[in-house]
Amino acid sequence: MSRADEPFFRSRWVQAPGRVELLDPARLAPGFRAAGAHCGLKGSGKTDVGLLVCDAEQVTSALLLTRNASAAAPIRVCRKVTDRDRVRAAVVNSGNANAETGEAGYADALAMCETAAAHLGLASEQVAVAETGTIGVPLPVEAVLGGIGEAAGRLDPAGGGAFSDAILTTDRWPKSCTLRAGGVTLSAQAKGAGMIEPGFATMLCFVQTDAVVEDADAALRSAVDASFERITVDGQMSTNDTVLLQASGTSGMPLPAGLLDAVLLQLAIEIVADGEGAARVGRVEVSGAASAGEAERVARAIANSPLVKTALFGRDPNWGRIAQAAGQALAGEDLEEIGADSIDAAELGEDVAEAEIGLRLERGEHNAHVWFSDLGYEYVRINAEYTT
Amino acid sequence: MSRADEPFFRSRWVQAPGRVELLDPARLAPGFRAAGAHCGLKGSGKTDVGLLVCDAEQVTSALLLTRNASAAAPIRVCRKVTDRDRVRAAVVNSGNANAETGEAGYADALAMCETAAAHLGLASEQVAVAETGTIGVPLPVEAVLGGIGEAAGRLDPAGGGAFSDAILTTDRWPKSCTLRAGGVTLSAQAKGAGMIEPGFATMLCFVQTDAVVEDADAALRSAVDASFERITVDGQMSTNDTVLLQASGTSGMPLPAGLLDAVLLQLAIEIVADGEGAARVGRVEVSGAASAGEAERVARAIANSPLVKTALFGRDPNWGRIAQAAGQALAGEDLEEIGADSIDAAELGEDVAEAEIGLRLERGEHNAHVWFSDLGYEYVRINAEYTT
Numbered sequence: 001m002s003r004a005d006e007p008f009f010r011s012r013w014v015q016a017p018g019r020v021e022l023l024d025p026a027r028l029a030p031g032f033r034a035a036g037a038h039c040g041l042k043g044s045g046k047t048d049v050g051l052l053v054c055d056a057e058q059v060t061s062a063l064l065l066t067r068n069a070s071a072a073a074p075i076r077v078c079r080k081v082t083d084r085d086r087v088r089a090a091v092v093n094s095g096n097a098n099a100e101t102g103e104a105g106y107a108d109a110l111a112m113c114e115t116a117a118a119h120l121g122l123a124s125e126q127v128a129v130a131e132t133g134t135i136g137v138p139l140p141v142e143a144v145l146g147g148i149g150e151a152a153g154r155l156d157p158a159g160g161g162a163f164s165d166a167i168l169t170t171d172r173w174p175k176s177c178t179l180r181a182g183g184v185t186l187s188a189q190a191k192g193a194g195m196i197e198p199g200f201a202t203m204l205c206f207v208q209t210d211a212v213v214e215d216a217d218a219a220l221r222s223a224v225d226a227s228f229e230r231i232t233v234d235g236q237m238s239t240n241d242t243v244l245l246q247a248s249g250t251s252g253m254p255l256p257a258g259l260l261d262a263v264l265l266q267l268a269i270e271i272v273a274d275g276e277g278a279a280r281v282g283r284v285e286v287s288g289a290a291s292a293g294e295a296e297r298v299a300r301a302i303a304n305s306p307l308v309k310t311a312l313f314g315r316d317p318n319w320g321r322i323a324q325a326a327g328q329a330l331a332g333e334d335l336e337e338i339g340a341d342s343i344d345a346a347e348l349g350e351d352v353a354e355a356e357i358g359l360r361l362e363r364g365e366h367n368a369h370v371w372f373s374d375l376g377y378e379y380v381r382i383n384a385e386y387t388t
Numbered sequence: 389m390s391r392a393d394e395p396f397f398r399s400r401w402v403q404a405p406g407r408v409e410l411l412d413p414a415r416l417a418p419g420f421r422a423a424g425a426h427c428g429l430k431g432s433g434k435t436d437v438g439l440l441v442c443d444a445e446q447v448t449s450a451l452l453l454t455r456n457a458s459a460a461a462p463i464r465v466c467r468k469v470t471d472r473d474r475v476r477a478a479v480v481n482s483g484n485a486n487a488e489t490g491e492a493g494y495a496d497a498l499a500m501c502e503t504a505a506a507h508l509g510l511a512s513e514q515v516a517v518a519e520t521g522t523i524g525v526p527l528p529v530e531a532v533l534g535g536i537g538e539a540a541g542r543l544d545p546a547g548g549g550a551f552s553d554a555i556l557t558t559d560r561w562p563k564s565c566t567l568r569a570g571g572v573t574l575s576a577q578a579k580g581a582g583m584i585e586p587g588f589a590t591m592l593c594f595v596q597t598d599a600v601v602e603d604a605d606a607a608l609r610s611a612v613d614a615s616f617e618r619i620t621v622d623g624q625m626s627t628n629d630t631v632l633l634q635a636s637g638t639s640g641m642p643l644p645a646g647l648l649d650a651v652l653l654q655l656a657i658e659i660v661a662d663g664e665g666a667a668r669v670g671r672v673e674v675s676g677a678a679s680a681g682e683a684e685r686v687a688r689a690i691a692n693s694p695l696v697k698t699a700l701f702g703r704d705p706n707w708g709r710i711a712q713a714a715g716q717a718l719a720g721e722d723l724e725e726i727g728a729d730s731i732d733a734a735e736l737g738e739d740v741a742e743a744e745i746g747l748r749l750e751r752g753e754h755n756a757h758v759w760f761s762d763l764g765y766e767y768v769r770i771n772a773e774y775t776t
Contacts, residue, residue: 313772327456332455
């Protein structure tokens with residue numbers, strides 16, 4: 001299953017912001033170079049180490065990290081060492097998440113950061129580190145450091161493909177793009193909630209642009225709030241989630257309004273569509289809630305309900321399960337009975353890859369929506385049959 | 389799969405409180421009579437209407453109802469009409485949950501309550517009503533009322549079996565018992581999280597005793613807090629959950645300490661073991677939490693994690709998934725890394741029907757535990773293949 005040949009903005013829920021030219025996704029935004037190498041973490045000669053650098057010294061950046069209290073070593077290094085506003089380079093590996101690996105794992109992630117910095121002539125605080133893959137397994141750090149050196153020797157403006165390969169685990173298709181719009185170029189590489197042997201899913205995303213982005217943190221947070229923060233595969237927050245935005249500013253132009261949002265939303269929906277064993281993507285929209293928090297709580301309860309998710313898998317427009325999940329999210333109150341007329345679940349039963357659910361409450365004027373994957377046999381197979 | 393031939397206190401986690409004599413579960417505690425009838429809700433001549441009455445006028449009782457804001461009609465009738473402290477009788481049906489059925493459904497549940505009261509010479513407020521089964525389908529109320537009349541004509545002190553049958557849906561085995569201890573008798577009938585075509589699971593439990601129970605509400609809440617409130621099949625709160633305790637007081641003796649707790653805990657664990665598609669029951673114990681709320685939040689996050697549940701199904705002692713779920717429950721904090729030495733998941737991998745998981749935090753002195761079912765192919769099959 002590959003979506004590589006389809007247009008980039010292919011989801012019904014994503015509108016390209018004005019005129020956008022799609023380029024070869026291997027080509028990075030001007031001012032960036034990247035490369036990949038094979039160090040043996042994934043086997044079969046697959047690219048499993050990646051390096052990405054912005055050549056412009058005046059880079060602005062934003063770095064968002066998982067809030068999981070059991071965060072992996074690379075997250076802890078980024079929290080402690082990396083200057084989030086001035087990230088020049090990122091070093092990554094796939095095949096080993098370096099999570100739950102204790103102090104040795106922290107030292108390994110720090111060594112990746114320092115080694116990348118040394119090869120690039122940067123300080124450690126200018127480098128972010130991200131890892132994804134098996135958890136609880138010591139990182140074969142010498143091999144990884146060797147791979148970093150190899151990658152440093154072949155950095156290339158057309159290295160986006162190799163860098164994208166370096167973050168993939170069991171994604172069924174690569175999630176990357178390069179676009180030109182409004183005089184700027186934006187390139188992005190993401191990996192999603194594919195199964196991570198034998199652990200859980202991690203979401204990584206790297207975005208590069210030659211636009212001038214003065215408040216990168218605000219731009220990234222806003223786009224992430226409307227994309228990666230609005231998806232769920234199984235309600236599980238990873239130990240390794242990382243999103244990095246870097247802007248070289250070399251085009252002298254600002255980011256066109258909506259461009260970053262549209263790109264991240266498309267990537268987020270692809271992560272759901274490529275979720276563990278996922279066959280369909282659902283979007284639930286809750287309207288008429290008493291507050292924004294209530295709307296979101298109800299939408300997430302529906303999106304994470306295994307009963308709703310199996311109904312999506314089974315093409316069963318079972319509005320009773322939606323009413324039950326909403327009622328649980330509002331436990332202790334009395335909704336009177338949510339009837340079929342306040343729930344639009346008809347699309348659940350249709351044979352479409354992207355299904356829409358609506359639930360109208362009559363409690364106020366707040367809305368929220370969440371995208372989610374279905375729950376089928378493949379999810380169980382993937383997560384039950386791999387053993388440590 | 390039947391557990392009917394096994395001893396009642398069969399779970400490793402339940403200790404019978406002192407000497408207990410097991411009686412025929414069809415025999416109710418003295419002072420109670422019950423009966424069942426077939427009115428066609430379940431088909432195949434199965435018992436689907438039940439009636440239970442306490443002949444002692446001085447009954448004390450407690451009635452706990454789901455807090456789901458989308459509560460079913462019978463719950464709404466109980467909330468509005470029934471005097472929870474003086475419930476003489478219960479009328480039940482299975483095969484139709486009378487949930488999401490609007491005002492007509494409310495009128496139907498009220499008619500059940502009033503019809504039962506009329507047959508028994510009681511006031512409506514002395515009768516509780518409970519229903520379980522399909523949701524969103526109008527109740528064929530005339531048939532049900534006819535069934536109530538039939539049941540009223542054959543009330544019997546040995547009618548516990550028929551009453552237990554009247555609440556079952558797709559439970560794989562009946563969950564009922566009658567025991568004598570400390571000069572009192574206690575009988576109980578429960579139905580669990582078996583699949584309810586095509587909706588979701590409902591938990592019902594009825595307990596009768598001839599003990600003197602002055603504060604029935606306190607006794608029931610305490611026992612429920614340690615049993616039905618500590619289990620999860622799929623984290624979904626039903627629209628119909630109901631637990632009723634009635635004490636006739638005719639023995640003149642108090643309830644032996646721990647008896648009600650042990651009975652409800654055994655029934656609760658059976659509900660998990662008979663969960664939708666369940667093959668194994670897990671118990672997770674979190675210790676060393678900073679507060680009771682935190683301990684419970686972490687335990688529930690682990691018990692409801694689909695990754696932990698598939699690991700239980702796959703006999704995979706995957707401690708990384710436990711650390712991830714705990715870290716998510718404590719998002720925004722820093723646990724340092726939870727290592728394998730703070731998680732005891734070895735039993736996950738053993739071929740036992742009841743597996744124990746321990747997680748030690750180092751944040752305080754509070755504990756919590758939750759029982760949960762695994763997540764396997766059968767859960768998906770049951771919930772995906774039935775369509776409305």
